[in-house]
Amino acid sequence: MNLKIPARHLRTIQLGVKSLMLHKMRSVLTMLGIIFGVCSVIAMLAIGEGASYEAQQAIKKLGSANIIIRSVKPPEGNKSGTSMRSSVIEYGLTYADAGRLKTTLPGVRRVLPIRIMVENIRFNRIALQGQIIGTHPLYMEMSGLSLASGRFLTDTDETHQKNVCVLTASFADRLFPYQEPLGESVRVEADYYRVVGLVRETSTMQKRPQSGGPNEGQALDNNLYIPLSTARARFGETLFKRSPGSFSAEKVELHQITVQMTDTDAVESAVPQIETLLTRFHDKKDYEMIVPLQLLRQAEQTKRIFNIVLGSIAAISLIVGGIGIMNIMLATVTERTREIGVRRALGAKKKDIITQFLVETVVLSVGGGLIGVIIGVIVPFIVEATAGMKTIITFSSLVLSFGISGLIGVIFGLYPASRAADLDPIEALRHE
């Protein structure tokens, strides 16, 4: 007996498929709703997942235990000499800030000061504009750089204010089209710096110009790293900006201070402490704080909202698909009233009729779900190939959408099926 039941149900499914095949066009049209629903769920989730993954990776690269403080040019008040032809604006983070942060902030692990200057960098007859980043040897580790060749800056370079530099590998390719860069010297203004190493940036985020930052509009990775002490000695604190008709100078000691906490738990409490510490020594708000951990949380929050919105859209489209199926099944029940009567006369119980129609609906919705899954898996690949967006198809989105489509079949199939089963056999037999 146990062996008979599956065979019989197999037969019911077979019959269901058969009767759906009688109306191929109708069945396909009915399935479309589910196909689109499932396909859009998977595709949208894959794109959303990919986008948020990229964002999260980028933020994680900044370091979730890090707090990044940047110098920001304060809004220009009356005293700043817009009327004058030249002026020196003094703002931003100072070496003293870095020192204070390191000594007074509880839970701080490392403090990394950074200076950024945009200059022409020359080798032989090639001159390229790039950012000169004056920093400590810690930079490589804390910013996720990887060494391509040679070495990075060392403490010795720092203490001796050595005229050495490290280039990003791609920048080196442009600057040294024909030579091996290691050992050569590049010229910035009047000074020469010996190239001791090449690095590769691993994060995509860092390649992006920081809007409003000193490197805005620059080639993304024309970076030259030199010891901070060297930068201070060679460039001084005052940076000159020339533009047609005006000349301005800014005095900025440090462009960025990256504070690394011992662990991520310390970040939350450190933020207000840094704020207090800095406001005490800064009259104006000439800095901004970037907390990757908070960004990460925001990104996660955004993703949650995104998923809820997507989920709602998906749910709606699947329900619409389900209603489409129900509609067709109700029509089918009416159309096949006579057949139902005959089957009842020949010994079919109510539950046999319910099974028959339910199976047809489930075949429709699961079939649609299956096609939807296939298309839904293909679409992200196309998007990735054409739009260059990263997509991640999660297994759970496949299971979820497929499961829901099956569930929709059962839910929206129950009513037509029970209507069919509740038909009076006599009436049904008489139906034209």
Place this chain on the structure above:
Amino acid sequence: MNPQAIIRLVGIEKTYQLGDVEVRALRGVNLEVQEGSFVAIMGPSGSGKSTMLNLLGCLDRPTRGEYYLGGEDVSKLDDDAISTVRGKRLGFVFQSYNLIHELTVIENIHVPLFYQGKDLSKTYDHCKKLAELVGLGDRLDHRPKQLSGGQQQRVAIARSLVNDPLMILADEPTGNLDSKTGEEILAIFDQLNLDGKTIVLVTHGGEVAERAHRVIHMKDGLVDRDVINSREPVLNS
């Protein structure tokens, strides 16, 4: 109280509620049909003939009274049980054949067994034998639409026999057929009856009723006349 009675109706009443009006379709019918008999039920429309057929076919339940089918009271069974009774003990032949379009001849014949949980692969030979019996052994994989009316009715007869029923209920089986084809169909019934099948046939055509041993005339929800035909010499002799 014949122990051989396949059908025994005791005081069967059937009342329908049509709006405010109560229609008494059957008003206390008592009837016995012996095993192996060929009974025709006749009567004008509104006589309760169709109600009778529905009750005998277990498609409907009487308002009052008892219906013993093969000795068992089936007048108070629930829907599932009565469905099983239909599937196991009754064979139906309808005026409009009522085959299922998407199924082949052999599959149509198999339907009652399907609802008894019997696989076609295990009962294929049995179904095929019945198809051969009604002369359609070479059409097993045809669809109803590819068959003539007479052929479809033959399939329906084969289907009504597949569960080896206590009786075959035929509702105007020749109503949609021309007289020649109708003759052929009736000849099959004759043969089945000769082989011992109980046949109950509802008709309003006198010549069809003449084939039966016994003609029950219905009128106003009661049995009006119950005539025993002298058994005529069988056609195929």
